[in-house]
Amino acid sequence: VFNINDFNTFEDILAGLDDFVARCPSGASCTLEDIGDTVEGRPIRLLKITKPGDRKIVWFDSAIHAREWLAPATNLKLLDVIISQQDSNAVSLFNKYDFYFVIIMNPDGYVYSWQDSDTRLWRKNRSPNVGSSCVGTDLNRNYDANWLSDGTSTNPCSFTYGGTSAASEKETQAAQNYLRSIGSRVLSLTSIHTTAEMILIPYGHTDDNGECVIPADHQKQMSAANAFADAIENTFSTSWKRGTACLTIYPASGATMDYAYDKAGITYAFTPELRGPGFDPPASAIQLSFQEVWNGVVATIAKIEELE
Numbered sequence: 001v002f003n004i005n006d007f008n009t010f011e012d013i014l015a016g017l018d019d020f021v022a023r024c025p026s027g028a029s030c031t032l033e034d035i036g037d038t039v040e041g042r043p044i045r046l047l048k049i050t051k052p053g054d055r056k057i058v059w060f061d062s063a064i065h066a067r068e069w070l071a072p073a074t075n076l077k078l079l080d081v082i083i084s085q086q087d088s089n090a091v092s093l094f095n096k097y098d099f100y101f102v103i104i105m106n107p108d109g110y111v112y113s114w115q116d117s118d119t120r121l122w123r124k125n126r127s128p129n130v131g132s133s134c135v136g137t138d139l140n141r142n143y144d145a146n147w148l149s150d151g152t153s154t155n156p157c158s159f160t161y162g163g164t165s166a167a168s169e170k171e172t173q174a175a176q177n178y179l180r181s182i183g184s185r186v187l188s189l190t191s192i193h194t195t196a197e198m199i200l201i202p203y204g205h206t207d208d209n210g211e212c213v214i215p216a217d218h219q220k221q222m223s224a225a226n227a228f229a230d231a232i233e234n235t236f237s238t239s240w241k242r243g244t245a246c247l248t249i250y251p252a253s254g255a256t257m258d259y260a261y262d263k264a265g266i267t268y269a270f271t272p273e274l275r276g277p278g279f280d281p282p283a284s285a286i287q288l289s290f291q292e293v294w295n296g297v298v299a300t301i302a303k304i305e306e307l308e
């Protein structure tokens with residue numbers, strides 16, 4: 001049974017999405033759309049909460065890395081606060097923007113991470129690799145954004161295996177095509193991961209001299225990231241790093257966020273690395289994570305409005 005205050009199986013999350021649609025606020029439309037499917041035949045399901053008019057989109061995705069269970073759990077709470085329309089910030093944000101949520105970007109990997117204790121820490125998708133007994137590609141290294149340049153492996157047994165070509169994976173193709181189709185309407189994209197307590201912005205790659213590449217929009221992106229991270233820190237007096245992925249966590253190319261910025265024209269693309277501890281925090285971390293991230297989202301959107 002779906003429980004917003006606990007970690008949920010893929011099946012329960014799909015049922016939970018149906019419940020959310022049934023609770024759509026009055027005057028709004030809540031629509032499910034499958035942007036693609038996986039090698040094992042599971043849907044990559046998008047929930048759109050919209051109102052009529054020419055409105056910008058606020059996008060949240062999670063669980064491209066299967067084992068990072070706090071990410072979809074936090075994302076479901078963001079979806080809940082928007083659909084419930086009980087919070088004054090949620091009301092004013094939904095007066096202006098449409099909200100799009102993909103809770104599970106990597107369904108096959110997520111299901112595998114629930115199978116048993118041996119598979120709990122699975123990260124990649126579950127597509128077979130020709131000529132190898134090792135399964136899966138790291139979808140956050142597979143995007144057509146400086147693919148294979150940094151922090152990735154050509155060994156199918158590696159947990160950062162980048163795939164046979166840019167966007168070789170069905171999940172990547174689905175996300176890329178969809179993001180390009182809506183990119184000009186997206187105010188911000190937040191691709192949620194765990195666990196390093198950081199707000200990352202583009203880019204992840206380095207240049208020929210091994211220097212981290214800094215985007216043209218860095219100043220704006222950095223002030224939005226600072227607003228995000230400061231609001232998180234102020235929630236529970238914690239400390240969060242912020243900055244480009246390459247400088248702040250490590251060089252890594254071919255990620256969702258970098259594709260969103262570089263190829264889909266989304267200026268404000270963030271990767272929060274949520275609180276820990278580790279990949280198995282207690283369920284009590286879900287509400288804490290939500291509270292701090294929600295404060296961050298409200299603050300960063302206010303900052304983006306100021307910058308644009």
Ligand code: 0X9
Nearest residue numbers: 140193194204245252255257258
């Ligand atoms: O390595 C990753 O994919 C992310 N860290 S995680 O521990 N969740 O695996 C960081 C992604 C950095 N983002 C970009 N390179 N754009």
Ligand code: ZN
Nearest residue numbers: 065068193194
């Ligand atoms: Zn991750």
